[in-house]
Amino acid sequence: MRMDISTKVGKLHLKNPVMPASGTWGYGEEYLDFVVPEELGAVVVKGTTIEPREGNAPPRLAETPAGLLNCVGLQNVGLEKFIKEKLPVLKERKAFVIVNIAGNTVDDYRKISSALKDEKPVSAIEVNISCPNVKEGGISFGVNPDSAARVIKAVRKECPKPVIAKLTPNVSDIVSIAKACLDAGADAVTLINTLKGIAIDTANQKPLLPNITGGLSGPAIKPVALAMVYEVKKATGAAIIGVGGIESFEDALEFIMAGASAVQIGTANFYNPNVMPEIIKGFEEYFIKNGIKSMEELIGAAVL
Amino acid sequence: MRMDISTKVGKLHLKNPVMPASGTWGYGEEYLDFVVPEELGAVVVKGTTIEPREGNAPPRLAETPAGLLNCVGLQNVGLEKFIKEKLPVLKERKAFVIVNIAGNTVDDYRKISSALKDEKPVSAIEVNISCPNVKEGGISFGVNPDSAARVIKAVRKECPKPVIAKLTPNVSDIVSIAKACLDAGADAVTLINTLKGIAIDTANQKPLLPNITGGLSGPAIKPVALAMVYEVKKATGAAIIGVGGIESFEDALEFIMAGASAVQIGTANFYNPNVMPEIIKGFEEYFIKNGIKSMEELIGAAVL
């Protein structure tokens, strides 16, 4: 018997709550040996900008205790190539596509949403106002409720598809940012992007990454992500996609109970390419074992 | 040959750069089987408040990947008993004592500094405006430059001893908080206190800690702490005590090169009670091997 582990994230209905985190699963083509995009709740593609970007100079990665620092810097093929080359493949596969978008200015976000609004295979837009690895835009929008709202409003106005705001944890008060985005028309929020971090190369007396700072992901950040999911759920009741350090079904369940309606898996794909199917199976088994009828019973169950 | 690994933190001259982090080493009495307080650069005692505090209900701890969540909630013997019972022991031992203080109101901080100003064995005051586990005061002062400055000013005015502001990482802009504290008269800043986190007890569908949130410490947070040390050093040049996830000499060296003049060790004491002497020895050996004459050569060496 196949269990119904479908879930709703705002207006989105997903067949299961598991999807890759943007930037960690390319365009769904890279992991075909292990996972086919159409078996996932959704596929969130690499952060996409209007123009192609070359990204930051290598080395771009540094391992830390139970964590990973990256400063990829939004290297991506650009909007045009994405629509021409990447999207058709995902469409053919009938994948449920969420496009993560980024820009330097509010107008960039507006333009890219406008270009995506008529692309049928795109089911939703995830607005990245939280990238710590680019000079302009990115995170700077996400640390302030007003600028966050401005970006979301622009996207909202342009594009009738569901809009999800992806927020940075590098803030004093995540609730106020989430509220601003919801008030500006976001259907849901994705929590969290990476934490700002540094590693020092002591042998050469300099930061290990040429970009100096990187974004911290992986199991290390799980408690921080859970806290933000919990607090935003409690304060707003919003639909949330939880992300940060998930590497097992148990972890995913923590996020669902803390208030997430779906989860994204990032870094764990790198050391266990089967992790997403494993989590999907975990939900099915858990539903059977505990007689759960609907994901609704679990979402936010631990929020007091 | 004994190397000179002494260091200066603002006006403080320490014989070595290694000290325990407040709240992780009690009053220096608990670890006597392994370390005597007088061999350390300083001893930072448990956060002290005017009245004794009973702290939060247990369980107070939860392990996370390479991290530890705690919600002790400033349980401490109170100012009077600290001065009467704990301080004399440290004085006899000629330990270099830094008292970590906390309060609900600015006036609390003022009163406690006033009471400590004439206590000879107290070498400096570390002002905790960053405790995430208490209802009032604590972290709320530390997330805003103005309130942070108010606390530091009050302490500064009251007490001629060196004042160190201990800051929380749960902020959008650590530099602005550090600047406000320095402008208000702090001699140095300690970076960082714990990150806010949550763990979910999925079997019982509730947060694992009765306090719901806890403070995340341990190796997991090291990259975040390093980033804050680096950025504050670069922006202000201030004297910094670095803390967060240090568990080896190598880690301590990363902090020194990122701009810290001294380091504190917290969680690592719990799984390796010898960690502080090991780090001190690590510095001595490194100085010999690399012909280092003074800690000054290393402090901030990686700051570009």
Place this chain on the structure above:
Amino acid sequence: MNYHDERQKNKIFFGFREVIEIKEISLNTYILEVSLSPELAGSAPGQFVYIMPKVQKRILLPRPLCIVDVDKNSLKMIFKVKGRGTGYLAEVRKGENLSLMGPLGKGFETITAPSVLVGGGLGVSPLYLLAKKLNSEFGDKGVKAIIGFKNKAEAFYVEKFGSLMSNVLVCSDDGSLGEKGNVVEILEKNFNGEKVVYACGPRPMLKAVSVFTLGKDAKLFVSLEERMGCGMGACLGCVAKIKTENGEEYLRVCKEGPVFDGHKVVY
């Protein structure tokens, strides 16, 4: 007191010990025997060791385990596989080295006789060394043991108690071993006005023993469990609420405990 004494390196051991034996002795429950050190040789009943599972995948802190027995050459612990830490611990093999720290905490006081030991489930384990001590101090007649398990599959050390002392009552929740019933019921039926009761097991059991012994004018000592950080009294992570002269206070299970006056614990 002279505070300038050298570092007191002699009371607590910290370092590696060799695994002498590791064996499953009942359902998911293992006995672990490690080589001794002078400090560990001095372990008292009720004390514990802080032990680091060797394969440390995502494990940060050591795990506390009671001392079950200590003899000329070795120290024994019994543990049940609960999560990752104990899971990895079950994978250590004879001859490997294991990092541990101990003995820690304040153990049982053996003040007077006669006494009853009451152990439920894993709570049985710290009572064995205690029984040995009571037996040697007050003789076989001075001590009685009541040990209970969920069922026969989960039982351990029943024969060991049997060969140590004559007065052993065994029970199980489902009657598959010894008398059917829990240890509190067996205590109530078999209490003979003993002066001291020593209990270890789940909180509700300890509470019931406390209620019963209060009415009988017997002293009660219980051993508590709490999640630990340092195991050394420094972090205040492991507290339990205890009645003291100051009212009710959070005391440290690793330092003032794990053994407390059972009538002072706020259950």
Place this chain on the structure above:
Amino acid sequence: MNYHDERQKNKIFFGFREVIEIKEISLNTYILEVSLSPELAGSAPGQFVYIMPKVQKRILLPRPLCIVDVDKNSLKMIFKVKGRGTGYLAEVRKGENLSLMGPLGKGFETITAPSVLVGGGLGVSPLYLLAKKLNSEFGDKGVKAIIGFKNKAEAFYVEKFGSLMSNVLVCSDDGSLGEKGNVVEILEKNFNGEKVVYACGPRPMLKAVSVFTLGKDAKLFVSLEERMGCGMGACLGCVAKIKTENGEEYLRVCKEGPVFDGHKVVY
């Protein structure tokens, strides 16, 4: 192309393989031999595997290692202990299971003969399987190998190359083994107008080989190293700057590489 094919489970292996042998073959350098799988059996010269040290204290990501040899039953890698990951890897023992993924990346193309292989230090290791393949495709005369090490203590596989092919030039920086000098000097002295050069080693060495071969009108293939995240082309963590029709682009070492046209790499 039919996108609705079943998951393409057949090209990359991911799971546990048994350690057949692990041995120190030169200073801090180990050979690791693991059991085969059908996917691994198809490994091409220049490809790599992504291998997870078994004891994962604070280790998150797998470590990339080149494939040195693959025969009927086993796959061989050679690694040097650099940090924690390779340190733990050196502790695995025969009979244990090791988690790994592979073969990954795009290997060397064996397009034409004659060719020269130039390997410096650990860079020697991927050239062995390549030499085998060139030898079988173009015969012993079609291929020459120049392998160099810091000194004799660090050298490995010298005899293996010797028994595989007749044309092997060995050198070391200090002259303790073979000719004194680095591989680039030896290449310059011994270049005979070969059509292809295959090189692996430190960046400055690759750059020097590139400069030399450009002047000689020989094709050059080099194998690059970068820190990796996914090993699968998904994270864009492992890029190197390469000249393409679009100018200069960051290409993925794990996917478009690790072997690149040596004259297109921006050193």
